[in-house]
Amino acid sequence: MKALLLILVFMNSIVFAQSRDFGQSDTEGKLIPAEKLRYQFEIRGRILVFDSTGKRLQFLGNEERVWRFSSDKPITSVWSFKQKGLPDVALEHEWQVSPDGVLQAKIKQFDFVEYLKDAKDQNVKFGKLLKEKTIDVENFGSVSWIVSQTDKQRVVALFDLNLWKNKGDGIDLGALPISSSRLTIYDNKGNLWATGLDNASENNIYYSVSTHQGTVYMSYKPFKGGKMIGSVEKNRIKIDDGKTKLTIESANPLVPHYVLGKVYAYIDLNEKTESLNQVRSNSSSDEHHFMKK
Numbered sequence: 001m002k003a004l005l006l007i008l009v010f011m012n013s014i015v016f017a018q019s020r021d022f023g024q025s026d027t028e029g030k031l032i033p034a035e036k037l038r039y040q041f042e043i044r045g046r047i048l049v050f051d052s053t054g055k056r057l058q059f060l061g062n063e064e065r066v067w068r069f070s071s072d073k074p075i076t077s078v079w080s081f082k083q084k085g086l087p088d089v090a091l092e093h094e095w096q097v098s099p100d101g102v103l104q105a106k107i108k109q110f111d112f113v114e115y116l117k118d119a120k121d122q123n124v125k126f127g128k129l130l131k132e133k134t135i136d137v138e139n140f141g142s143v144s145w146i147v148s149q150t151d152k153q154r155v156v157a158l159f160d161l162n163l164w165k166n167k168g169d170g171i172d173l174g175a176l177p178i179s180s181s182r183l184t185i186y187d188n189k190g191n192l193w194a195t196g197l198d199n200a201s202e203n204n205i206y207y208s209v210s211t212h213q214g215t216v217y218m219s220y221k222p223f224k225g226g227k228m229i230g231s232v233e234k235n236r237i238k239i240d241d242g243k244t245k246l247t248i249e250s251a252n253p254l255v256p257h258y259v260l261g262k263v264y265a266y267i268d269l270n271e272k273t274e275s276l277n278q279v280r281s282n283s284s285s286d287e288h289h290f291m292k293k
Helices: 002-017 034-040 287-292
Strands: 041-050 057-068 075-081 089-097 103-110 113-115 124-126 129-136 143-149 154-163 180-187 192-199 206-210 215-219 227-233 236-240 245-249 260-268 280-284
Touching (some): 034 236, 041 075, 215 236
Antiparallel strands (some): 041 057, 041 154, 180 192, 206 215, 206 280
């Protein structure tokens, strides 16, 4: 009897493991403009260690990085990583979106990369160039770069691609507070608006930040003067009023995982603080009180 029960449990687990997924949508797909596509890309870098064939994953390196476009310029990064028992990773990689929307990667590998702490101009010293390649990304596939190959082991730097959804695809979050920590705000021209801001009040349904670059008003809930020009996902808010694109990142998640929410906002570039490092923030649960301030 016990054996029969075990067999039934095993059979049930097989059934539950199977999946038949059917989907249907009546919404026609819309072309994403190339100038907006770049701000939806997110590139995650990881170090993976395989056997010599590259088919069996042995372990993950203790390293993970995320790069995003913060301006109209390319993403350019020097990636150096060292871990006991592994060869040094010394890469320089550049990512750019062409005018017609094609994502291209240029990767160079050196025998070493050294950070020069006291250097005035170029603070990175590159060793001998080992190999380089330019890659046009197809089918939104990952870019796999073999750092080292021996008869026992293959070390790979893997660049995974993620695409943030369009702001119009989000859901209404209502009177959910914008609860965040160590906020960083920057625009598409590479200007840093503010960093290290904390906004942990339970009543911050409406939130604004004034800096030497301008002022942004925002909420997950509609308010007078605010338009649905932004989205929130994971730890990031993106706002685009057609002229200025703002990215607001928090050290902690802003919304639950897999949630894409609408953000109502207004950007005023004429309302600025007096000095470079001066930042004012305002939060409220009352729209009238918020707009008055």
